[in-house]
Amino acid sequence: SSELTQDPAVSVALGQTVRITCQGDSLRSYYASWYQQKPGQAPVFVLYGKTNRPSGIPDRFSGSSSGNTVTLTITGAQAEDEADYYCNSRDSSGYHYVFGTGTKVTVL
Amino acid sequence: QVQLQESGPGLVKPSQTLSLTCTVSGGSISSGNYYWSWIRQPAGKGLEWIGRLDTSGSTNYNPSLKSRVTISIDTSKNQFSLRLSSVTAADTAVYFCARVVDKWNYFYFDYWGQGTLVTVSS
Numbered sequence: 001s002s003e004l005t006q007d008p009a010v011s012v013a014l015g016q017t018v019r020i021t022c023q024g025d026s027l028r029s030y031y032a033s034w035y036q037q038k039p040g041q042a043p044v045f046v047l048y049g050k051t052n053r054p055s056g057i058p059d060r061f062s063g064s065s066s067g068n069t070v071t072l073t074i075t076g077a078q079a080e081d082e083a084d085y086y087c088n089s090r091d092s093s094g095y096h097y098v099f100g101t102g103t104k105v106t107v108l
Numbered sequence: 109q110v111q112l113q114e115s116g117p118g119l120v121k122p123s124q125t126l127s128l129t130c131t132v133s134g135g136s137i138s139s140g141n142y143y144w145s146w147i148r149q150p151a152g153k154g155l156e157w158i159g160r161l162d163t164s165g166s167t168n169y170n171p172s173l174k175s176r177v178t179i180s181i182d183t184s185k186n187q188f189s190l191r192l193s194s195v196t197a198a199d200t201a202v203y204f205c206a207r208v209v210d211k212w213n214y215f216y217f218d219y220w221g222q223g224t225l226v227t228v229s230s
Contacts (some may be wrong), residue, residue, distance in 0.1 A: 030213075031213060031214040033215065033216040033217070035155075035217070042220040043155065043204075043217070043220060044220075045216050045217055045218050048216050049214060052214070086155055088157075088217070094212075095168045096169075096170060096171065097145070097157040097208075097215075098157065099154060099155040100154070102154040102155070
């Protein structure tokens with residue numbers, strides 16, 4: 001299967017830790033990347049692998065992987081982290097990209 | 109700083125062909141080993157990858173759209189384009205262009221355009 005499944009929504013108290021998971025068979029073979037999208041804006045690249053972040057992305061964002069599941073962790077969530085998050089990887093052919101279903105993160 | 113900007117008609121009639129162009133500034137579209145990609149997002153829904161091409165013109169398309177999609181590049185204008193034929197209301201979405209860093213064992217979309225809304229309606 002080339003699908004990447006995410007929980008539709010999660011919430012986190014300000015300053016606490018939230019984990020966003022992404023499941024799919026292709027994740028056993030390929031790295032995932034993560035994107036943050038705020039309303040009315042283009043997605044922003046956040047991370048690939050464990051700690052490979054572009055400049056400007058805080059180190060409270062980290063990643064992990066186990067089997068067919070990858071996880072984006074936000075340690076010490078801030079109000080500005082409230083957004084939709086999408087994982088992204090390849091399908092089983094390796095030549096096509098697939099986005100996850102997306103997770104809405106609410107910071108309480 | 110690389111910037112991408114989508115352009116094209118915001119309204120397309122059913123059964124016609126949607127055509128969009130992405131203009132790249134702040135760097136040459138031919139430099140570096142990048143792919144150039146299109147992604148779309150219907151209102152209130154998730155992201156859908158449409159396809160990609162490299163600077164040699166080699167393409168890969170989403171299998172679900174492959175029969176209707178063509179992505180091409182014009183290096184002289186620093187642009188790449190999307191054509192989606194036989195559109196229906198289901199093709200109404202915000203369309204994004206993006207640059208892809210693809211090192212096989214990892215990849216990511218590092219620069220995105222702001223997106224352009226295309227509505228399919230008569």
